[in-house]
């Protein structure tokens with residue numbers, strides 16, 4: 001684990017191959033840490049409830065579970081709160097296990113997208129988009145483009161949640177086993193800012209065993225002020241280039 005080397009590069013095919021050999025169980029999707037699932041869900045539940053009781057809460061119509069595995073979060077966290085939950089998961093065996101794993105709540109499952117997040121384009125508006133233990137599989141440029149697509153597919157009071165490991169070393173750590181990275185806290189903050197996403201809540205998961213990475217939850221919404229400013233800049237630049245073209249035509 002955690003091989004630091006300069007030539008390391010995330011390889012989507014290698015990650016898929018890694019997950020193809022993992023059994024479709026809670027222990028499998030949590031890399032042998034199945035015993036932390038209940039505590040993890042409790043922490044997420046508190047976080048989600050805090051978002052529901054905020055001044056501008058998300059609606060409870062549609063949620064999206066990204067990198068869903070067998071649907072652990074869909075079943076235990078999202079389906080009890082939302083009318084409909086879509087999932088994105090590239091592994092065939094995992095996605096085929098979701099309906100059975102979810103059981104009696106399966107009627108509230110929406111579309112199961114079998115695709116990597118780097119290629120996924122949301123087709124409807126979501127109230128909550130939950131990303132957990134998956135963003136380390138994306139290259140920075142793909143992560144940014146993906147977060148922007150998520151940002152633009154939120155319903156008016158929609159929220160993106162990111163729940164990820166961060167390194168305590170302050171440096172990015174690379175794992176050649178599953179071709180993933182663990183980013184630093186600062187790297188995530190920089191990426192959110194670059195995508196014009198504003199943090200409205202953040203929380204460190206508690207009661208996890210010692211010796212694992214710190215896990216943070218972030219609630220993100222579009223930074224409308226920044227987006228409007230960049231729209232004004234683009235419009236001004238376009239108007240100016242039109243004026244130049246007009247002047248050239250008149251010459």
Ligand SMILES: C[S@@+](CC[C@H](N)C(=O)[O-])C[C@H]1O[C@@H](n2cnc3c(N)ncnc32)[C@H](O)[C@@H]1O
Pocket residue numbers: 012015016019029030031066067068069070071072073088089090091094115116117118132133134137138
């Ligand atoms: C550690 S598991 C977490 C599963 C689930 N989020 C959970 O917490 O139970 C990582 C999941 O990400 C999926 N994954 C890996 N690369 C991905 C990618 N590029 N896009 C979407 N999902 C990916 C894997 O197939 C696996 O199901």
